[in-house]
Amino acid sequence: MSQNIPRFELQDNEQVRVSSILQRHVPKYFPTHRHNYYEMVIITSCEEGDFSHSIDFVSYPLLAGRVYFIAPGQAHAWNVKSYSGEYEGYLVTFNEAFLLTGNQNLERQVLKLFDPLNSEPYLEFDPSGFNETFPTMKLLEDEYNKEQSDYFLLRSLLETLILYMKNLKPQGNDKIDLSCQRLVEARKQIEKYYKSERNVEFYARKMELSSKRLNEIFKEVLGQTVTQVLHHRLLLEAKRELVSQSKTIQNISDELGFENPSYFSRFFKKNEGVSPTEFLKQMFK
Known part of the structure; x- marks a missing residue:
């Protein structure tokens, strides 16, 4: 029997999505899948245990203090049979139309972060200083969860979050x-x-x-x-x-x-x- 990889999409009226891992994982469990959007997986805490996920068929441990970057078209899987809050964090997803229109500097930064050829598709931060490292994350989450969120404010906050990611990259010459x-x-x-x-x-x-x-x-x-x-x-x-x-x-x-x-x-x-x-x-x- 065919077991086609499910493909998840952000609709035109939902160009960005911000949620906790707990919100997205319970009660559903997603096997290997692909999507048409960019996704940042931000792990803020994780219990001891064998918890991992795979990006393009390569397994990576779920460790507190990591941000994973998954580009459109990449295969992704959570390598857990069940989930009950053993690891926590955020899933921030957006499509190209939401963020990249007319901003070449930001587009260049996104391409670097989400490059499928990155041997390590993640950055690391000190989980104890999460709010200091990403001060706009809470603002982004609160704005997204409003009954009528402001599109331009969401866009600005997401751009700022990505620019904060840049601070975690080694500075080249x-x-x-x-x-x-x-x-x-x-x-x-x-x-x-x-x-x-x-x-x-x-x-x-x-x-x-x-x-x-x-x-x-x-x-x-x-x-x-x-x-x-x-x-x-x-x-x-x-x-x-x-x-x-x-x-x-x-x-x-x-x-x-x-x-x-x-x-x-x-x-x-x-x-x-x-x-x-x-x-x-x-x-x-």
């Missing part, structure tokens, strides 16, 4: 900042062409850089080569399509630009350690 700007542009090209173009030279030409310099930028900022990033993106999309169970391996292989399903399966096993079929068995065991 100008060289790194310039590299990040080039990386963002290169990532846009990869996102557009990764299914059909595997050659580093193709992306270097798009960026008007040499292949060597483009690889240097990727290594400097991400610690990965362009080819490694391309393979990561292909593998991630393959996992998403496999778990959705809406397409055959032949269809996925074709859509991702592989010569045949056998080549696709070899690529998948080399990078994931298991075959596509074994990966599916692990996900739905």
Whole structure:
């Protein structure tokens, strides 16, 4: 039987949502799912125990003092069979239309925080000083819960919250900042062409850089080569399509630009350690 990944959406009349984890988790439990919005998972407290969640099939412990960032389209799952308040915090979700219209500086910050290639998709803070670290969180929650909340005030408070997140990021030098700007542009090209173009030279030409310099930028900022990033993106999309169970391996292989399903399966096993079929068995065991 098909077990398609459920997809959650924010409707046009609900462009932002602010709630406690307790409000959203009880009485429902959500398995692996995707959504069309950005989500920040802010953990303010957590009891001792084996509590975790997964972002794009990688498991992360739920620890007090962490903010996780989940971008639209990423697969997310709470790895708990039941929930009765063992961990607490906030879920802040918003769509692109609510926040990113016409604000390039804020858009750049959101792209950095929610970059699916971040090896650690979270920031850390001192949970004992939560109110001092995020002084606008309570204001944002109170405004959202009003019977008639002010759209422009909500937007301003959410922008401020995200800018406070920026204070938790290590401050790079100008060289790194310039590299990040080039990386963002290169990532846009990869996102557009990764299914059909595997050659580093193709992306270097798009960026008007040499292949060597483009690889240097990727290594400097991400610690990965362009080819490694391309393979990561292909593998991630393959996992998403496999778990959705809406397409055959032949269809996925074709859509991702592989010569045949056998080549696709070899690529998948080399990078994931298991075959596509074994990966599916692990996900739905």
